[in-house]
Structure formats: C-alpha cells, structure tokens
Amino acid sequence: MRNKVIFFEVQGGNDKGEDGYRKDTMPMVNALKERGVEAEVIFYNKAREEEIYNYVSTNGIAYVSRINPGNLKEEECYFNMLRRLCDEGVIGMPHPDAMIGYGSKDVLVKLTSTTLVPDDTYAYYNMNEFKHQFPKSLAYGERVLKQNRGSTGEGIWRVQLVDSLNGEEEAPLDAHIKCTEAKDNHVEFWRLGEFINYCEQYIVGDNGMIVDMRFLPRIKEGEIRLFMLRDKPFYVVHKKPAETEDAFSATLFSGAEYRYDTPEQWSNLVQSFLNQLPEVRTLLGNYDLPLIWTADFILDTNEAGEDEYILGEMNCSCVGFTSQLELAHDVAEEIIAAIKEKTLTVS
Incomplete structure (x- = not known):
C-alpha cells in the first residue's frame, strides 16, 4: 500500500547540516509524522536508481524533491526517474517538468504575453x-x-x-x-x-x-520575493541592494539587506499576482503548482506614472526556508491537502 511521503535529497553539497540533510528537510519529515503521515528521506544515487524507483513506486504516495540542481550531476536521469514515478501515479511535488518550467530563466519569455514581463525580453x-x-x-x-x-x-x-x-x-x-x-x-x-x-x-x-x-533602475529600491506554498503566499522578502554606486544585486553574498514582511504589507503585488496565477499556470504547462516556490519582482513605472511590478525570476527546484523552520508545519499541511485533493480527483 502506498502511504509514504518520500523526500529526495542527494548526498554532499554546501546546503547540508551536520547530519547530512538539508536543514529544512527533517523538520518537514517530523511535521508529517506528528500528523500521522509516514515520511522518510531517500538520497538519490544514479547507481541505485532502479532500486529507488521500485521502492518509491511501491510505497510512495507522493515525493517532495529537495535536491539543488547544482549538487546533482545526473540531473536528466533524476528527472526521468521522477517522470516515471508520476506516470505510475506517485504525486510529484513538483512534477519534473513543472520544476523545469517554473525554475528555468526562460520562464520570463514564456510569460511575455502577460503584464508580468515586458515584451522586449x-x-x-x-x-x-x-x-x-x-x-x-x-x-x-x-x-x-x-x-x-x-x-x-x-x-x-x-x-x-x-x-x-x-x-x-x-x-x-x-x-x-x-x-x-x-x-x-x-x-x-x-x-x-x-x-x-x-x-x-x-x-x-x-x-x-x-x-x-x-x-x-528601481531595483535600487529592492527586489520583492513572494514565498509561496502552492497558491498561498506565506511571506515576502524585501531584498535591498547595497548602497554602493554600481550595486544592483539583491543577494546576501553581495551585501544586500533582507527584510521579512507579511503578504498583507504587499497586498497590491500579492493580489495582482494571484489574479494572474491561473494564466501563468496554463502558460507553463498546466501542471500542479509547485509545493514550495518563489516569484521575484522589481518595481517599475508604467506610462501613466504608476507603480507596476515586473517579474524577474521564479524558482521551485529547491527553495529553502532555514531561517523560518516553523513553516515546516504549514508545508506538512499543504502536502496532506495536496494528497487529499489528488485522491478525490482520481476517485
């Protein structure tokens, strides 16, 4: 009987804690167990791929991918295994093609027909x-x-x-x-x-x-990241570049300052994005929304002199939340909800 949620990781990489896992993985596993859902971590290894596939296709009701693509040499092999699992009825969180669609930089070009991305992209x-x-x-x-x-x-x-x-x-x-x-x-x-x-x-x-x-140029005012659990915005990160003359980067490594806000503090941006989310989903292949993902925006000024938000990037391959580990309980609830929804749809 399929009843386990499998978290995929890969050994090694600079995103691991002393126990060898990502710091935000075991909190999710434990949050599911507290709710009576069986969960475990499996380290993907190309040499053990068939063994892993057979185990997960037999025992897994869903998988959650927690592998940073930069830490995986056999990315295409991994994606092919995930496709096979999805074809067998295992619920993908996310489906590998959703991972590619939402996580690749050319997602911007796919969305130029919306108001989120300028058409000269x-x-x-x-x-x-x-x-x-x-x-x-x-x-x-x-x-x-x-x-x-x-x-x-x-x-x-x-x-x-x-x-x-x-x-x-x-x-x-x-x-x-x-x-x-x-x-x-x-x-x-x-x-x-x-x-x-x-x-x-x-x-x-x-x-x-x-x-x-x-x-x-208004990147100087900061990049705004929506942290999403499926279709729900959970918090907003305001990332302001350093105050030096040429600085435009919103990464911590480049000296940007981060501030964590509530979605209510960015209600115009949040509501505008949620209104367009069905169209975004359709344009990106109509897959289920990723479990954990982000959308980054930059302020611009339209022809009427009004503020507008331009999408700069999306990510869903392995979004971390190590500074807000209490979110693991919200993630567990979303996993359970997604499984129930899929089960009802299939039946």
Whole structure:
C-alpha cells in the first residue's frame, strides 16, 4: 500500500547540516509524522536508481524533491526517474517538468504575453541568436543578461553602453560597454563583440541559455520575493541592494539587506499576482503548482506614472526556508491537502 511521503535529497553539497540533510528537510519529515503521515528521506544515487524507483513506486504516495540542481550531476536521469514515478501515479511535488518550467530563466519569455514581463525580453539558445539580437536590444538601453545555470548572481550581468549611439538601431561590435556582475557587483569594461564571445560559456552545454531583459533602475529600491506554498503566499522578502554606486544585486553574498514582511504589507503585488496565477499556470504547462516556490519582482513605472511590478525570476527546484523552520508545519499541511485533493480527483 502506498502511504509514504518520500523526500529526495542527494548526498554532499554546501546546503547540508551536520547530519547530512538539508536543514529544512527533517523538520518537514517530523511535521508529517506528528500528523500521522509516514515520511522518510531517500538520497538519490544514479547507481541505485532502479532500486529507488521500485521502492518509491511501491510505497510512495507522493515525493517532495529537495535536491539543488547544482549538487546533482545526473540531473536528466533524476528527472526521468521522477517522470516515471508520476506516470505510475506517485504525486510529484513538483512534477519534473513543472520544476523545469517554473525554475528555468526562460520562464520570463514564456510569460511575455502577460503584464508580468515586458515584451522586449528574449532568450538565446545559440550564439547566432545572441549575436543577432543582443546588439539591437542594447541600442535601446541598459540590459540584464542572465545565464540559466549558477546561483548567487554568478553569470548575471548588467550591461550598458559607455558612449551614446547617436540614433543607431544596433550597437557596433567594437562599442565600449560597462558590465557589472550580480555576484559581487564588480565592474568590467569590454568591447561588445568580445563580451558576446565570453558569454558563449553560458549557452553551450546541457540546459545552456541566456535571458536578455531590460535593466530596471528601481531595483535600487529592492527586489520583492513572494514565498509561496502552492497558491498561498506565506511571506515576502524585501531584498535591498547595497548602497554602493554600481550595486544592483539583491543577494546576501553581495551585501544586500533582507527584510521579512507579511503578504498583507504587499497586498497590491500579492493580489495582482494571484489574479494572474491561473494564466501563468496554463502558460507553463498546466501542471500542479509547485509545493514550495518563489516569484521575484522589481518595481517599475508604467506610462501613466504608476507603480507596476515586473517579474524577474521564479524558482521551485529547491527553495529553502532555514531561517523560518516553523513553516515546516504549514508545508506538512499543504502536502496532506495536496494528497487529499489528488485522491478525490482520481476517485
């Protein structure tokens, strides 16, 4: 009888505590057990994949993926195993294709038909696309380039022309540009063509791509992260970049300051996002919403001079909440609710 909730982890990585688990995993396991639900952690290992698959497909009613993709070399093998489990009726939290859809940087391009993302946002999957479009994008103002891999701001660049173009519709490849990386807000000066070639490392390889969107100067006022449990906003993180001249990064590693607010303190943003959530879900494949996920927004000003919020990124692969471990009880309730909903739907 399937009755266990399986939490997938992977051994190693800098996100683990002294016991070898992520610090927010065992609180969720224990919260489920307190509610009479069997739960356990299994470490994914490619060499034991069939053994793991057979055990979970026989005993698991649902799985919760708690693996940071950066700590997993066999990501595609892992995703394929999760797909097989979902096909067998195990409830995916999240489904691997939802993980990819909500977690990849090109989620922004998929949502340009909404009011959440400007329509001059592009994704480049090969160098020809990048070389063709990016000089044109840059001619109209500062841009931000985001690689699909990495974390903590690595490979996220604010790019601006040093000299004006005098009305030209495409920046020449010998144009001088100023590039600031979000990892630590350091500045480098390049020729545009040389920088384009440098960025090839972000495009080549599995899941390589670059997203190109306009720079939003009001990032200085802070990035606003909605922490979501399925369709419920639980708290909001206001992440204000450091006060130095070129700083635009909202990561702790770059000196940003974090403040934790209630959803009620950002009611306009929260309600606007929830109103558009059904459309977002449809555009991203109509999978069940991830169990734990985030949406990051930056303030902008529309043509009427009013505030609007622009989506900058979403994440659902392995969102942590180690500074609010009491949320483990809320997560457990959402897991139980999701299982009940699925069970009723199937029956």
